[in-house]
Amino acid sequence: MARNFLTSAYRLRLSAQEPVSQPRPHVPGEAGVWVMIFGDMIIFGLFFAIFTYDRASSREVFARSQQTLSTAIGLVNTVLLLASSLFVVVGVRTVRSGKAGCAPRFFLLALLCGLGFAVDKVLEYSDKLGAGITPMTNKFYMYYYIFTGIHALHLVIGMCVLVFLWRITRKTSRPPKITLVEGCASYWHLVDLLWIVLFPLLYLI
Amino acid sequence: MTQTAIAPTYSIVSKRVQLACAGCVPVGMVTFIAGFFIAGYIPPPPAYDTPQQIAEFYRHDTNTVRFGLLLALIGFAVWGPLIAVITRQMLRIKPRHNVLAYVQLGSGVAAWQFLLVPVLLLTTAAFRPERSPEITQALHDLGWIFLFMPFTPFVVQSLSIALAALLDFGPRPVFARWVGYLNLLEFVLFLPVGLLTFFKTGPFAYHGILVFWVPLAVFCVWLLVMSWASYRAVLDEYAQLPASGQEANGA
Amino acid sequence: MRTTVQNNSERSLSLVFVGLLLLTGSSLWLAEGHSFSGSWPTVLIVTIAGAKLHLVGMHFVELRHAPLALKLIFDGWIVAVWGLIIGLTLIHG
Numbered sequence: 001m002a003r004n005f006l007t008s009a010y011r012l013r014l015s016a017q018e019p020v021s022q023p024r025p026h027v028p029g030e031a032g033v034w035v036m037i038f039g040d041m042i043i044f045g046l047f048f049a050i051f052t053y054d055r056a057s058s059r060e061v062f063a064r065s066q067q068t069l070s071t072a073i074g075l076v077n078t079v080l081l082l083a084s085s086l087f088v089v090v091g092v093r094t095v096r097s098g099k100a101g102c103a104p105r106f107f108l109l110a111l112l113c114g115l116g117f118a119v120d121k122v123l124e125y126s127d128k129l130g131a132g133i134t135p136m137t138n139k140f141y142m143y144y145y146i147f148t149g150i151h152a153l154h155l156v157i158g159m160c161v162l163v164f165l166w167r168i169t170r171k172t173s174r175p176p177k178i179t180l181v182e183g184c185a186s187y188w189h190l191v192d193l194l195w196i197v198l199f200p201l202l203y204l205i
Numbered sequence: 206m207t208q209t210a211i212a213p214t215y216s217i218v219s220k221r222v223q224l225a226c227a228g229c230v231p232v233g234m235v236t237f238i239a240g241f242f243i244a245g246y247i248p249p250p251p252a253y254d255t256p257q258q259i260a261e262f263y264r265h266d267t268n269t270v271r272f273g274l275l276l277a278l279i280g281f282a283v284w285g286p287l288i289a290v291i292t293r294q295m296l297r298i299k300p301r302h303n304v305l306a307y308v309q310l311g312s313g314v315a316a317w318q319f320l321l322v323p324v325l326l327l328t329t330a331a332f333r334p335e336r337s338p339e340i341t342q343a344l345h346d347l348g349w350i351f352l353f354m355p356f357t358p359f360v361v362q363s364l365s366i367a368l369a370a371l372l373d374f375g376p377r378p379v380f381a382r383w384v385g386y387l388n389l390l391e392f393v394l395f396l397p398v399g400l401l402t403f404f405k406t407g408p409f410a411y412h413g414i415l416v417f418w419v420p421l422a423v424f425c426v427w428l429l430v431m432s433w434a435s436y437r438a439v440l441d442e443y444a445q446l447p448a449s450g451q452e453a454n455g456a
Numbered sequence: 457m458r459t460t461v462q463n464n465s466e467r468s469l470s471l472v473f474v475g476l477l478l479l480t481g482s483s484l485w486l487a488e489g490h491s492f493s494g495s496w497p498t499v500l501i502v503t504i505a506g507a508k509l510h511l512v513g514m515h516f517v518e519l520r521h522a523p524l525a526l527k528l529i530f531d532g533w534i535v536a537v538w539g540l541i542i543g544l545t546l547i548h549g
Binding site: 025026027028034038041042045048049052053055056071075078079082083085086088089090092093182185186189192193196197199200201203204205 | 465469473476477480483484486487497498501502504505508509512513515516517518519521522523526529533536537540541544545547
């Protein structure tokens with residue numbers, strides 16, 4: 001399905017009057033947004049370290065609890081976020097090429113992927129909670145709920161950002177500033193990046 | 206509010222007052238950190254301590270604890286002036302977002318309570334250390350939770366500053382854009398403190414790395430950054446005024 | 457007119473995405489045969505995660521076109537996270 005939309009992106013370029021130039025070396029978005037993104041990455045890095053440290057001293061509990069997590073859902077979620085990042089970068093490039101009018105569909109697709117992730121999370125949580133597993137059950141589940149919860153909060157905020165991107169790119173009369181689009185896109189990629197580490201950490205290793 | 210033919214000294218005094226409001230913050234910060242350190246709260250007594258252990262903490266070197274807390278009370282005095290100068294500078298932002306300045310003022314003033322009252326509660330714990338350990342622990346818990354859990358006013362304050370800074374489309378923005386983003390980041394970094402209510406051990410307990418150490422560090426960084434940003438904003442404001450002081454934006 | 461550069465950049469996005477899927481799949485495969493006493497699958501899985509982070513950063517966040525400092529900080533974070541996870545796992549394992 002991703003292929004079809006990439007093909008439409010190709011067709012967009014075909015119809016462009018002038019060639020798309022490669023972006024000059026620049027900071028995606030603006031420098032300030034990277035203060036926020038790196039700050040977030042650092043705090044999550046701390047989360048990862050704390051989890052791994054506790055895991056090393058409670059191997060069996062962690063391994064046993066991990067078995068109850070559904071790798072299938074985790075995998076689906078990973079693919080959803082990877083696809084959403086792909087849609088976002090295609091959308092950004094579409095805006096940059098001057099064909100901002102076609103960009104909204106990509107942000108909408110990314111939003112749908114995010115929504116899928118959110119639904120999955122709700123299903124996962126309710127399944128666990130239904131089985132009586134809460135953040136107080138043991139250390140593994142504490143980290144599982146809290147870290148995926150904080151990540152989910154980032155996801156929800158990201159979805160609002162995607163809605164914002166969808167709306168501002170719909171106005172073809174006034175194309176949005178590329179730095180604003182890139183900054184918002186970078187925040188969404190952050191959500192993907194954090195999950196890329198969370199998934200193996202909680203579900204696989 | 207324009208006033209003509211104002212004596213130049215009036216402008217200079219109000220400029221200096223604003224600068225002092227911003228500049229005193231690092232001094233206050235060092236004072237309250239020193240106070241907590243002297244009192245023995247860095248590193249903090251763990252949440253899983255027994256009442257006897259907490260009572261022992263207050264019985265041992267009681268006057269040092271009391272003195273450290275007094276220093277903290279003094280150090281937190283700088284919060285008020287900082288809120289005021291931030292408000293004053295936020296009111297300068299074009300297009301005008303005065304309501305954001307008021308949100309910042311309101312939540313900042315509320316936040317002040319959650320810095321001062323906890324110090325007094327902990328002082329109460331240290332007041333009669335010979336009392337029953339359960340009571341001392343209750344007072345200690347009360348003070349500690351009061352100090353570390355109320356993220357609400359701090360987060361609302363940061364979000365209003367962030368919004369105002371990022372929506373500043375004036376020719377010379379009052380706050381640098383990264384300051385806005387830093388305030389957004391503060392929201393995430395303060396999130397875990399709400400979890401201290403559920404845990405007595407681990408990183409989410411009230412002595413834990415994500416509830417005590419990280420928020421304390423974030424708080425200090427925020428103080429220094431906002432102090433610097435306000436100071437710079439004041440200098441910027443007065444650099445834009447004509448020398449005669451025609452438009453005296455007195456504080 | 458479409459230039460070769462555009463063709464290549466679109467194609468590289470598709471390749472990157474397929475690559476990410478393959479990397480994800482392989483870490484899953486490694487995890488399936490994984491018993492918690494062996495460290496090698498863990499090291500490989502975390503390294504694969506690092507590779508995915510790098511790919512997303514360079515091609516999706518488009519840090520390829522960013523100043524060197526930003527790229528270094530980003531890759532530095534990847535290395536730090538990799539090091540912390542591997543290090544803390546192996547110390548007790």
